[in-house]
Each structure stands twice: as structure tokens, then as C-alpha cells.
Amino acid sequence: MSTYRERLSPSGRIYLYLVLLIPASIGVFAPINMTAGIVCAIVLYGGSVGVLLVLSPVVSVGDGMLVAGKARIPLELVGEPVAFTGSEATLARGQRLDARAWLCIRGWISPVVRVSIHDASDPVPYWLISTRNPNELVAALEKANHELAQ
Numbered sequence: 403m404s405t406y407r408e409r410l411s412p413s414g415r416i417y418l419y420l421v422l423l424i425p426a427s428i429g430v431f432a433p434i435n436m437t438a439g440i441v442c443a444i445v446l447y448g449g450s451v452g453v454l455l456v457l458s459p460v461v462s463v464g465d466g467m468l469v470a471g472k473a474r475i476p477l478e479l480v481g482e483p484v485a486f487t488g489s490e491a492t493l494a495r496g497q498r499l500d501a502r503a504w505l506c507i508r509g510w511i512s513p514v515v516r517v518s519i520h521d522a523s524d525p526v527p528y529w530l531i532s533t534r535n536p537n538e539l540v541a542a543l544e545k546a547n548h549e550l551a552q
Contacts, residue, residue, distance in 0.1 A: 481518030
């Protein structure tokens with residue numbers, strides 16, 4: 403049973419930017435055939451939106467696992483989570499970032515949660531995960547760790 407689940411899909415602004423594909427593709431194909439330009443515009447926009455939705459990673463906590471995108475780790479190996487927002491999130495993704503960290507970050511989501519990893523065989527010191535709800539993710543991880551400790 404999942405206690406937390408979030409899809410890191412793009413914000414509405416990204417889809418508005420993709421609308422620029424429509425006039426661009428019509429502009430390329432209009433001299434050849436206007437119908438081909440309109441069809442190409444619809445296919446390009448729809449395909450781009452579809453790819454963004456399908457490739458959006460999911461972050462979840464449940465069934466004894468932390469899942470961020472394609473990566474999975476048992477909750478027994480997860481340490482204390484720390485939420486960062488605003489300028490602290492920018493520093494966590496930039497100047498304070500450890501090059502060995504595993505990242506599941508998206509540019510359109512500012513807050514991040516850093517989850518330390520306690521696995522001697524894993525060279526990754528922590529995971530840095532984008533989330534729109536950092537406090538909820540931290541609470542879910544802390545609840546799961548508390549349940550494991552009992």
C-alpha cells in the first residue's frame with residue numbers, strides 16, 4: 403500500500419510553450435501543402451505532450467520501498483529526509499550538490515527532498531528528489547521509517 407505517490411509531470415507553462423510547435427510546423431509545410439502543415443502540427447504537438455506525460459517519473463513511498471523514477475530502494479536503507487524550498491532548494495541542486503548523489507529532479511519543480519542512503523555497498527550518499535509537496539514526502543518517509551523501527 404502506497405502512503406505517498408506523485409507524478410512529476412510538467413507544469414501547464416511547458417504545454418503552453420509547446421504550442422509554438424504548431425505555427426512552426428505549419429510555417430514549414432504551408433508552402434508545400436497547408437493540410438500537411440496542419441496535420442503535422444497536430445501530430446507534433448500531440449506527440450510532444452504524450453511523450454512528456456509518459457516519461458514523467460513517479461515518486462512513491464510504500465510497500466517497503468522508496469521509488470523515484472526508475473530507481474527503487476528498500477526503506478531500511480533510507481535515512482533522514484530533509485526538505486528544501488526556495489533558495490535552499492536552488493543551493494541543494496547546485497552549489498551544495500554532491501557529484502555522487504542520485505538525482506530525480508525536474509526543472510519545472512523547485513522544491514526538493516534530500517534522502518540520505520545508509521548502504522555500505524552503495525557509493526551514492528543521498529538521493530535528491532523533486533517534489534511539489536516536500537513536507538508530505540518527508541512525513542511519508544518518516545512515518546515509514548517509524549513503522550519499520552517498531
